[in-house]
Amino acid sequence: MNVANGELGISILLGSALTIYIYKGLRRAYDASRVRAGIVAIVLAYAVGEMTGLYHYGLFYATFWIT
Secondary structure: OOHHHOHHHHHHHHHHHHHHHHHHHHHHHOOOOHHHHHHHHHHHHHHHHHHHHHHHHHHHHHHHHHO
16 A cells, blocks of 8 residues: 555645644744644644635535435
8 A cells, every 4th residue: 555645645744744844833932842832833723724624524514415
């Protein structure tokens, strides 16, 4: 199974990039400690992933029931 070419690989890549981006932003803008910035970055990236998933499910069901 080649994970890099599938949806899972893309999700992992984008989730990792988002986590790093948030971490660097927290360190620079708020001068947060490394541990605090890391924890907050992981939590926020997870929350974004969950909200995106809920949006996809909602969009699917809205389209399914309207058409």
